[in-house]
Amino acid sequence: MNVVIIGAQWGDEGKGKIVDYLAKDAKYVVRYSGGPNAGHTIVVDGKQFALHQVPSGILYSDKKVFLGAGMVIDPEALFEELKMIKDNGVDWEGRVFISDRAHLILPRYRQMDKDRDASRKRPIGTTGRGIGIAYSEKAHRDGLRLADLDWTEKLADLEKEDLDYLDKYKEQLLQMRVDLTQKMWEFRKENILFEGAQGAMLDIDSGTYPYVSSGASCAAGAATGCGIGPHNLDHILGVFKAYETRVGNGPMPTEFNATSEGELCQYVRDTGREYGVTTGRARRCGYLDLVALRYACRVNSLDSLVLTHLDIYDAMDQIEACVGYEINGKIVTDFPANIDQLNSAKPILQKFSGWKTSLKECRSYKKMPKNARAYVEFIEAFTGTPVSIISVGYDRDETFIRKNPWKK
Ligand code: IMO
Ligand code: MG
Numbered sequence: 110m111n112v113v114i115i116g117a118q119w120g121d122e123g124k125g126k127i128v129d130y131l132a133k134d135a136k137y138v139v140r141y142s143g144g145p146n147a148g149h150t151i152v153v154d155g156k157q158f159a160l161h162q163v164p165s166g167i168l169y170s171d172k173k174v175f176l177g178a179g180m181v182i183d184p185e186a187l188f189e190e191l192k193m194i195k196d197n198g199v200d201w202e203g204r205v206f207i208s209d210r211a212h213l214i215l216p217r218y219r220q221m222d223k224d225r226d227a228s229r230k231r232p233i234g235t236t237g238r239g240i241g242i243a244y245s246e247k248a249h250r251d252g253l254r255l256a257d258l259d260w261t262e263k264l265a266d267l268e269k270e271d272l273d274y275l276d277k278y279k280e281q282l283l284q285m286r287v288d289l290t291q292k293m294w295e296f297r298k299e300n301i302l303f304e305g306a307q308g309a310m311l312d313i314d315s316g317t318y319p320y321v322s323s324g325a326s327c328a329a330g331a332a333t334g335c336g337i338g339p340h341n342l343d344h345i346l347g348v349f350k351a352y353e354t355r356v357g358n359g360p361m362p363t364e365f366n367a368t369s370e371g372e373l374c375q376y377v378r379d380t381g382r383e384y385g386v387t388t389g390r391a392r393r394c395g396y397l398d399l400v401a402l403r404y405a406c407r408v409n410s411l412d413s414l415v416l417t418h419l420d421i422y423d424a425m426d427q428i429e430a431c432v433g434y435e436i437n438g439k440i441v442t443d444f445p446a447n448i449d450q451l452n453s454a455k456p457i458l459q460k461f462s463g464w465k466t467s468l469k470e471c472r473s474y475k476k477m478p479k480n481a482r483a484y485v486e487f488i489e490a491f492t493g494t495p496v497s498i499i500s501v502g503y504d505r506d507e508t509f510i511r512k513n514p515w516k517k
Pocket of ligand 1: 119120122149233237238240305306323356
């Protein structure tokens with residue numbers, strides 16, 4: 110049995126927490142896309158970990174974790190992260206493996222990424238981690254894979270600066286190398302958790318292109334990014350927050366208005382700690398966008414949803430969510446590709462009564478206040494997708510399951 114976890118919005122939905130939560134029933138955790146642009150936060154017994162490249166299952170000492178071929182890996186950042194993990198008392202040696210087909214980020218890609226974004230007429234607001242450069246080298250067929258560290262002709266083509274850099278990490282990287290496609294076949298009867306990065310709306314194909322990242326953050330990315338056929342993905346979970354956030358540029362139809370909704374925006378940002386784990390940037394915040402969420406459910410064939418940050422609304426009298434857009438005087442309920450249309454979209458908001466009580470201690474759906482359940486059930490009806498897990502706080506334990514994704 111395997112479970113795929115993807116972000117169903119623009120990233121930062123709380124995937125790290127949910128991967129960590131579900132990892133207790135997995136034998137292997139495999140990250141399949143992105144690289145050090147991701148920032149996955151996990152809180153265990155009040156202690157916080159911010160992971161960027163290492164899969165979120167690492168905190169369980171009995172799990173093996175894998176970095177898939179769909180990722181772009183920054184060796185220097187990876188070993189710094191592993192050191193941080195070790196300094197915090199987590200032994201990782203012998204438990205972290207990298208697909209021999211994964212591509213590597215060279216240090217100069219970071220500056221190239223920043224320069225390229227700065228020279229754009231309409232910057233994307235990338236994380237500056239060299240992600241887009243590494244993926245474009247890959248698409249150009251000029252990229253460098255882990256397996257290539259043993260390819261004599263390829264190495265002979267590299268500049269001295271790159272070779273010197275790679276020399277520092279080569280031995281350790283090769284020790285972690287695996288043929289992940291073979292492992293996927295070997296593990297096929299065991300519990301594997303696939304950890305997505307970024308989100309459905311940042312996917313290179315189905316996201317708000319060009320304001321996207323460069324990897325396959327969609328559910329299908331788990332198949333291509335690990336070497337397992339799409340037919341063999343058992344349960345696909347989409348994680349979403351009770352509201353919307355976005356970092357970087359690009360359309361966000363439900364973004365709070367800076368003046369008229371400035372107070373609400375600051376409240377959500379501060380209560381939800383909406384500041385980037387990777388870049389420290391304040392995230393843009395807005396109403397839950399059900400048009401975008403339903404689109405994410407459809408293009409990723411989500412089997413169920415995980416609702417996070419619901420507790421951020423605990424103190425509010427009233428909650429609003431977007432059920433349609435008004436674009437050029439027309440009502441639109443399917444997510445458009447055109448950026449002009451998305452930028453001019455006015456959200457049509459539906460109001461919900463708040464529950465005015467803390468959800469922090471809530472551990473079952475039945476015990477949730479009626480108004481909170483009404484919000485959840487509206488989302489389920491609108492998207493046609495059940496909500497199987499709800500998170501009511503940052504800690505691993507502040508979570509409850511309605512339907513276990515590990516059970517068929
Ligand atoms: P996690 O996994 C939120 C955004 C960047 C930028 C765009 C392109 O933590 O949810 P890139 O550096 O990837 O070329 O930047 O994508 N972005 C993310 N936003 N969460 C992420 O990851 C992101 N990874 C990339 O802010 O707008
Ligand atoms: Mg993030």
